[in-house]
Amino acid sequence: MQCWDPRMEFLPREDLERLQYRLLKLLVCRLYHFSPFYHHRMESARVHPDDINTLDDVNKLPFMYKSDLRDSYPDGIFTATTEDLVRYHVSSGTTGKPTVVGYTAADLHNWTDSLARGLSSCGLGRGDVVQVCYGYGLFTGGLGLHYGAERIGAAVIPASVGNTERQVEMMQDLKATAIACTPSYLLHIGEVAERMGISIKNDTSLRVGILGAEPWSERMRTRVQDWLGIKAYDIYGTSELSGPMFSECSAQEGFHVWGDLALVEVLDRESGEPLGPGEEGEMVVTMLQKEALPMIRYRIGDITSMETDVCPCGRTHPRVRRVTGRVDDMLIIRGINVFPSQVEYTLMTIPEVGRHFQIVVDRKGSLDDMLVRVEVSPEGISDRIQDLIKVRNTVEQKLKNTLNVTVEVELVEPGSLPRFEGKSKRVIDRRNL
Ligand SMILES: [Zn+2]
CATH class of the missing domain: 3.30.300.30 (ANL, C-terminal domain)
Structure with a gap:
């Protein structure tokens, strides 16, 4: 079995939760004492770092929303100085100002590492050729998958989006074994290939699809897999968390949220109370190690459920089920x-x-x-x-x-x-x- 970081990915659950608690406590102390924004937020919610004594105490902390990023445009809540930043990504908002995300070198390292773990869990590694057809540029998909695939030793085709006939030719000529793109773009590529007289199933080396950036269904997975002859894996993320971060493993039963990097809660949308395994609610994420733009209890707006038992693949990190919708899309x-x-x-x-x-x-x-x-x-x-x-x-x-x-x-x-x-x-x- 391919595995990028066995020590961390198979860490016993108790040790993982102890690590998460320590990281959370450290994060809260750092932000309370050094960031005016978070200090003010915690004061308003009447919570002090001394109140965080177990992992469950995370629910004492106030939520963050997309509007916090927009209101502090461009970098009002960054907790790293420009000297420490090495990259920006910008996501265009459908309404109002865009949101800007800054990264330190450590942020980029962790982001890339989370993808390296995910891509390895999907069976990719040295010798694979990964065609990255997410947009390159301000959007996080292209560069994120690019560096993640390079880190595991795969060869990357930085194809980006568009020029679909050429995408099909490159896939065939360079013997791409994996493609990373939105599910809807993969459907389009499959249809264009058929018009060119090429069957992706029979005439290419493609065997893996890393599909994300929009919700898609389990039925769609079955259809895509049967039609194109590939294994299609769900990948999840958003620029506020760094970009695409968490992907499924060979079990295809939800994506692993790497617990040393992120603490996930699934909450009842009305009451904000935590829900049990398998119960559907709104996902809320705390990024435990981000330096430039830490996110505490960020309400992404995605609807899903969480599984906390050990995955059939053996990894101990919690899994989040396929996102069934966004609060905004409803x-x-x-x-x-x-x-x-x-x-x-x-x-x-x-x-x-x-x-x-x-x-x-x-x-x-x-x-x-x-x-x-x-x-x-x-x-x-x-x-x-x-x-x-x-x-x-x-x-x-x-x-x-x-x-x-x-x-x-x-x-x-x-x-x-x-x-x-x-x-x-x-x-x-x-x-x-
Ligand atoms: Zn797994």
């Missing part, structure tokens, strides 16, 4: 919470439906109206109108059963919906236009 349709990931999951259970869909939400009078456009798969194509009506009715019924809300379905021709090179934009909400 649509409220006639008072009912709907996540686009639920729509994807349901559609992928229907063979007559292709891999692409689009959700359009509008308001008709005072009522919310949700339309789901879905591409028909080759199995679903028919000249007979009755067949198509039957497929549409099936899709409508299944979506209604899952979402508890009536949805209108429109079947469209294969290839007619937009394709995405980076993160997909599958939801058009016209209610606020």
Whole structure:
């Protein structure tokens, strides 16, 4: 079995928790005494470093939000001086100012190391050729995976995004064994390859996909794996945590959150109370070792659940299940919470439906109206109108059963919906236009 840091990855749970407590205490002391922002936050919450005496005491600390980063734009809460910074990444916010993340050399080392552990857990190492098709630049995906793959001794193709036919040629000519990109871009690459007469499954060396930066479903994994003949692994992260940080292992049962680098809680969204293993709530992360931009109890806004038992792979670090949605992505349709990931999951259970869909939400009078456009798969194509009506009715019924809300379905021709090179934009909400 490939393993980057066996001593740390297989550290007995008790030792890991002791280490986490020490790191947390150190972090809280440092920030309380040396950072005006965190000092003020802790004072307002009436918490002092002396109150942190067990790992569970983390829940005495106040939360942080994305707005804290925006309000302190560009570097108001950094805890490292410019002399100690070695890199910036900037993420464009959909609203308001972007957020800036700074890194010291140690921050970059830890980030890269977390990816080295993750990529090794997916069976990659020396001799592998990793085609990195995340955007290079201010976005963290490209450079993050690039250095992570280099650290484990793999050869990297820094392909970035776009020029998809060339991506397929490079994959074939340079014998790429792994690809790192968004799930929607991999679908696009697969389709372009087919148009070029190339089967990724039969005509390339590709065997691993490291897919992330947007939520995707377990059903989508099955389809991608069967279609392209690869193992598809989920990877997770966001620039505030450093970038892509945590990936699945060979067990494909949730991604390992490296406990020496991050402390994860899953909380009830309303009450903020901690939830037990397997219970779904909002993920909150404390970065235990970040120097330039420490994050304490950061509410990322992703919905998931946590597993605390030892993974089938033997690693002791907690696992977080596939993110099922973002608090921000949640649509409220006639008072009912709907996540686009639920729509994807349901559609992928229907063979007559292709891999692409689009959700359009509008308001008709005072009522919310949700339309789901879905591409028909080759199995679903028919000249007979009755067949198509039957497929549409099936899709409508299944979506209604899952979402508890009536949805209108429109079947469209294969290839007619937009394709995405980076993160997909599958939801058009016209209610606020
Ligand atoms: Zn594992």
